[in-house]
Amino acid sequence: MKISVVLANPQLGANIGAAARAMCNLGFLDLRLVNPRDGWPNSEAERNAAGALDIMKAVQVFSSLPDALAGSQYVLATTARPRDMVKPVFSPQRAVDKFGAKSGGSSGIEQLSVVFGAERTGLTNEELSYCHGILTLPTREDFASFNLAQSVLLVLWELKALCKDLPANAIHDADESVDADSDDLARHSDLTVFFSRFEALLAEASFFKSEESRPHVVRNIRNMLLRCEPTNQEIRTFQGIISALSGIKGDD
Amino acid sequence: MKISVVLANPQLGANIGAAARAMCNLGFLDLRLVNPRDGWPNSEAERNAAGALDIMKAVQVFSSLPDALAGSQYVLATTARPRDMVKPVFSPQRAVDKFGAKSGGSSGIEQLSVVFGAERTGLTNEELSYCHGILTLPTREDFASFNLAQSVLLVLWELKALCKDLPANAIHDADESVDADSDDLARHSDLTVFFSRFEALLAEASFFKSEESRPHVVRNIRNMLLRCEPTNQEIRTFQGIISALSGIKGDD
Numbered sequence: 001m002k003i004s005v006v007l008a009n010p011q012l013g014a015n016i017g018a019a020a021r022a023m024c025n026l027g028f029l030d031l032r033l034v035n036p037r038d039g040w041p042n043s044e045a046e047r048n049a050a051g052a053l054d055i056m057k058a059v060q061v062f063s064s065l066p067d068a069l070a071g072s073q074y075v076l077a078t079t080a081r082p083r084d085m086v087k088p089v090f091s092p093q094r095a096v097d098k099f100g101a102k103s104g105g106s107s108g109i110e111q112l113s114v115v116f117g118a119e120r121t122g123l124t125n126e127e128l129s130y131c132h133g134i135l136t137l138p139t140r141e142d143f144a145s146f147n148l149a150q151s152v153l154l155v156l157w158e159l160k161a162l163c164k165d166l167p168a169n170a171i172h173d174a175d176e177s178v179d180a181d182s183d184d185l186a187r188h189s190d191l192t193v194f195f196s197r198f199e200a201l202l203a204e205a206s207f208f209k210s211e212e213s214r215p216h217v218v219r220n221i222r223n224m225l226l227r228c229e230p231t232n233q234e235i236r237t238f239q240g241i242i243s244a245l246s247g248i249k250g251d252d
Numbered sequence: 253m254k255i256s257v258v259l260a261n262p263q264l265g266a267n268i269g270a271a272a273r274a275m276c277n278l279g280f281l282d283l284r285l286v287n288p289r290d291g292w293p294n295s296e297a298e299r300n301a302a303g304a305l306d307i308m309k310a311v312q313v314f315s316s317l318p319d320a321l322a323g324s325q326y327v328l329a330t331t332a333r334p335r336d337m338v339k340p341v342f343s344p345q346r347a348v349d350k351f352g353a354k355s356g357g358s359s360g361i362e363q364l365s366v367v368f369g370a371e372r373t374g375l376t377n378e379e380l381s382y383c384h385g386i387l388t389l390p391t392r393e394d395f396a397s398f399n400l401a402q403s404v405l406l407v408l409w410e411l412k413a414l415c416k417d418l419p420a421n422a423i424h425d426a427d428e429s430v431d432a433d434s435d436d437l438a439r440h441s442d443l444t445v446f447f448s449r450f451e452a453l454l455a456e457a458s459f460f461k462s463e464e465s466r467p468h469v470v471r472n473i474r475n476m477l478l479r480c481e482p483t484n485q486e487i488r489t490f491q492g493i494i495s496a497l498s499g500i501k502g503d504d
Contacts, residue, residue: 022402027392048399055395070441074481087475109437129471130440132478140279140418143307147300150274153402154409166392185361188382189322219381223339226384229326 001099001162002111004030005152006068008127009118011037017048018149019116020059024052026156027166032060032068032113065115065130072113074099077123077131078155088133092158095135099162112162114155119148184231194235195222201246253351253414254363256282257404258320260379261370263289269300270401271368272311276304278408279418284312284320284365317367317382324365326351329375329383330407340385344410347387351414364414366407371400438487446487447474453498 005023010016010033020031033040040061046053053059062068069075076095077087090098099109115131117123128134137146137154146154160166199218208214230238257275262268262285272283285292292313298305305311314320321327328347329339342350351361367383369375380386389398389406398406412418451470460466482490 018399018402021399024395025391025398025402050397050399052395066440066444070439070444072440073437075440075478087479111439113440125471126467129474130478132481139277143276143304145302146277147270147273147302147401149399150270150277150402150405153405157406157409185325187322187363188318188324188327188365192318192322215378219377222381226327226382227339229384 004113006032006113006115008034011119013038013042013044014048015148017045019152020049020052022153024055028156029056034062034065034068069113072111073109075113075131076133076135077115077128078135079123090135096161186230186232186235198242201242256365258284258365258367260286263371265290265294265296266300267400269297271404272301272304274405276307278412280408281308286314286317286320321365324363325361327365327383328385328387329367329380330387331375342387348413438482438484442487450494453494
């Protein structure tokens with residue numbers, strides 16, 4: 001499935017650029033603008049796109065929303081404010097369920113457009129009337145309005161499951177980490193106290209070959225110890241160990 | 253579980269503000285800054301936060317990363333560039349699996365911090381050495397660097413499953429839509445052509461009571477027809493119907 005992003009009457013070039021950057025991060029390359037307030041091309045957009053516009057398809061500019069939607073078989077409007085119109089309303093997951101089942105081959109939707117309204121006002125009822133369905137994102141009720149580019153990012157992030165051919169579908173294989181089976185993981189401040197004391201004792205003991213190599217060695221030790229996800233008890237044990245090794249009378 | 257966002261050496265107030273806005277949209281209220289380049293408070297941050305800073309906990313500023321992490325039991329570093337250090341690496345889903353199982357009650361992690369590096373340079377090896385694990389987001393390989401605020405948004409969006417008490421966990425109930433069982437959904441341009449002709453014929457037939465009410469009526473018709481998700485065949489049928497009703501000799 002191909003997905004186009006359509007920005008209807010966007011105001012700020014900075015937001016258009018940031019939206020382009022987010023699209024490109026995820027591998028979506030088809031951006032369309034309907035009557036961008038400050039014209040196109042736009043230097044603020046270029047600055048905020050961080051090079052994305054050179055990678056993407058050339059941005060297309062239209063003078064009406066239907067023109068921008070011409071090739072689409074299904075159009076989703078994004079709005080946090082459902083209006084008094086009868087339209088199917090989708091959560092991101094439900095959209096993936098619906099279009100994922102339909103997509104693929106000649107028997108389904110090949111071209112989906114997602115429409116985003118102007119920054120201050122969102123989509124008008126007129127604009128909504130060109131759309132088949134509404135896509136809503138869950139937000140804090142008393143602070144529901146996403147920045148335009150943020151909204152583009154989240155919607156595409158959720159819909160990318162529909163596009164199997166995106167270049168961004170390789171997630172780094174995650175190493176296995178060993179879970180501590182204790183019930184009392186140490187807080188970072190306790191670790192910091194421990195590291196400071198540990199490092200000082202190591203220095204005192206002439207453990208570091210040179211001041212030059214010291215930061216590198218210290219980092220390696222921190223990394224190793226953090227990977228253990230030590231518990232409070234284990235940190236106390238470590239403290240006891242280094243005290244003992246340094247010949248200090250510790251409290252355990 | 254409580255999640256703190258820690259921005260290490262952030263450069264632009266605009267990004268700090270946009271990050272705060274995104275946090276607040278999703279219901280995360282604990283933002284910490286380590287040595288923000290342009291100081292704090294910051295007018296660009298306030299402008300881009302769109303009111304979020306008034307809703308959130310007061311932003312805390314620290315002069316070192318360990319200070320900002322003091323209460324954390326687990327620290328995730330976000331980076332698209334895995335370095336040559338041995339650390340557990342998490343995809344968002346794997347992080348949710350791991351910390352979701354551990355979280356809750358006194359037997360697990362109560363305080364998680366997610367650390368984001370400076371805009372241009374990301375996290376230094378020194379900063380990474382204070383973190384237990386690395387969180388990576390899948391991106392296009394040749395365009396992998398997210399804007400700082402975008403990165404904060406995506407990470408929190410994925411991790412919000414860990415925080416059951418967030419105010420943003422209500423998704424609007426979605427209406428059921430009826431799937432067209434045909435194999436040939438109409439493209440938007442065909443629908444537009446049809447609507448234009450349909451509307452013109454309705455006007456000719458004095459269907460509209462007044463020019464005033466016409467836009468409203470037209471929108472309602474569009475909404476209704478789009479809700480059908482018509483196929484090409486159905487649009488042809490509609491064309492035939494309106495031709496027939498208007499006494500025009502159509503081509504089917």
